[in-house]
Structures are given as C-alpha cells and as structure tokens.
Amino acid sequence: MSTCKIKICGLTRIEDVQAAAQLGADALGFVFYPPSPRHLAIPQAAKLVSALPPFMTSVGLFVDAEPAVVRSVLQTVPLDLLQFHGDESPDYCQQFDRPYLKAVRVRPGLDLLAYAKAHRDARGLLLDAYVEGQPGGTGHQFDWQLIPKGLPLPVVLSGGLTPDNVADAVTQVKPWAVDVSSGVESAKGIKDAARIAAFINGVRNANV
Numbered sequence: 003m004s005t006c007k008i009k010i011c012g013l014t015r016i017e018d019v020q021a022a023a024q025l026g027a028d029a030l031g032f033v034f035y036p037p038s039p040r041h042l043a044i045p046q047a048a049k050l051v052s053a054l055p056p057f058m059t060s061v062g063l064f065v066d067a068e069p070a071v072v073r074s075v076l077q078t079v080p081l082d083l084l085q086f087h088g089d090e091s092p093d094y095c096q097q098f099d100r101p102y103l104k105a106v107r108v109r110p111g112l113d114l115l116a117y118a119k120a121h122r123d124a125r126g127l128l129l130d131a132y133v134e135g136q137p138g139g140t141g142h143q144f145d146w147q148l149i150p151k152g153l154p155l156p157v158v159l160s161g162g163l164t165p166d167n168v169a170d171a172v173t174q175v176k177p178w179a180v181d182v183s184s185g186v187e188s189a190k191g192i193k194d195a196a197r198i199a200a201f202i203n204g205v206r207n208a209n210v
C-alpha cells in the first residue's frame with residue numbers, strides 16, 4: 003500500500019470539499035487565476051477553506067500574479083501552502099514568508115535538476131505537463147521518463163492523472179505526492195465523488 007500524499011485541486015463547491023475530505027485527500031487546492039474556470043473570488047475561497055477539517059492542508063494556486071493580489075488573498079483566506087504555477091522567480095516565491103510549491107511544466111530539453119536547485123527553498127517541485135499557451139489544469143500527461151533521478155526536492159506529480167493511470171504513475175515515479183484536477187471532474191470545476199474515491203484507491207493500491 004502506498005502512503006503517497008494526495009492533493010485534489012480546483013475545488014469550487016462546498017460539497018466537493020466535504021467529499022474530498024471524507025474520502026481521505028491530504029490537501030485541497032484553490033485556484034486564484036482569473037482565466038481558469040476553477041478561479042475563486044476571495045469570499046468564496048474563504049468559505050471553502052473554512053470548511054476544511056483539522057490536519058488537512060489548504061493550497062492556494064497562483065499564476066504570475068501581482069504580489070499585491072497574493073497578499074490580498076492571504077489577508078482573508080487561511081492558506082497553509084502556496085503553489086506558484088507560472089514563471090515566478092525564487093525571489094518572487096520567497097517574498098510571502100509562506101511555504102510554497104514551485105510548479106514546472108516538463109518538456110524535453112528542460113534541465114529539471116538545475117530548476118530544482120534554483121528553487122531549493124520550495125517545499126516541493128510540482129511537475130506538470132507542458133501545453134503551449136496553457137499554464138496548467140489541462141488534463142494532459144507528460145513523459146514520466148523525463149524526470150531525472152535524485153531531484154533535491156520532494157516531487158509532486160501532476161498532469162493528466164486519472165483514476166485509471168494514477169497507480170502506474172505512483173509505481174513508476176514514486177512521487178512524494180500526486181495532484182489532480184481534470185481527472186476527477188464531471189465538468190470544469192465540478193468534482194465527481196466517485197472519481198475522487200477511485201483516484202484515492204488507485205494511489206493506495208499502487209505497487210511501491
């Protein structure tokens with residue numbers, strides 16, 4: 003049985019927060035990126051985060067946001083961890099004095115070791131698929147063979163994970179955690195409890 007951690011991202015409804023918590027997710031992600039169909043206004047996000055039970059991590063996702071935007075979210079929404087999903091520099095990421103994940107979109111030719119070393123103050127490196135013009139949440143998978151051994155940060159694997167492929171992903175990559183959005187939805191921003199349950203089962207049944 004795998005103890006890989008599980009983050010479900012892009013929640014927009016209280017019933018999805020409650021279902022993900024009851025089904026055993028470790029962390030929930032809330033999107034603060036206006037072009038995303040999963041984007042939340044601050045009051046809505048505050049309501050969802052306040053419904054989290056104890057010991058569950060709330061994660062705020064930003065894409066190249068103005069620092070003032072991140073600060074205004076942090077004033078009202080009690081986020082445990084930030085997820086920077088754009089081209090944010092290490093200096094940018096550190097300015098909020100909050101633990102963070104740095105996301106990177108993996109493609110051939112990218113030196114992931116150098117990228118991880120540059121972002122060594124991150125709590126983890128989130129690996130997503132590269133899709134031209136789209137920062138994430140695409141439902142696309144990338145070639146897991148592109149992940150080098152010996153990355154100096156815990157790996158959070160994402161990008162096109164589903165209930166059908168997540169056991170293989172955990173078995174092959176052995177990440178610290180997995181992150182999913184599209185793969186557990188019935189429509190953008192609408193989570194499907196049966197798919198979340200199947201996803202969590204897939205992680206737990208991985209052969210590691």
Ligand SMILES: O=C(O)c1ccccc1N[C@@H]1O[C@H](COP(=O)(O)O)[C@@H](O)[C@H]1O
Pocket residue numbers: 011012031033035038039040063065087128130137138139140141142160161162163181182183184185
């Ligand atoms: O979820 C979004 O809308 C989103 C928008 C902009 C950047 C990232 C976004 N989501 C993150 O993308 C990855 C992969 O998602 P998927 O499972 O392939 O749909 C995941 O880390 C989400 O947190």
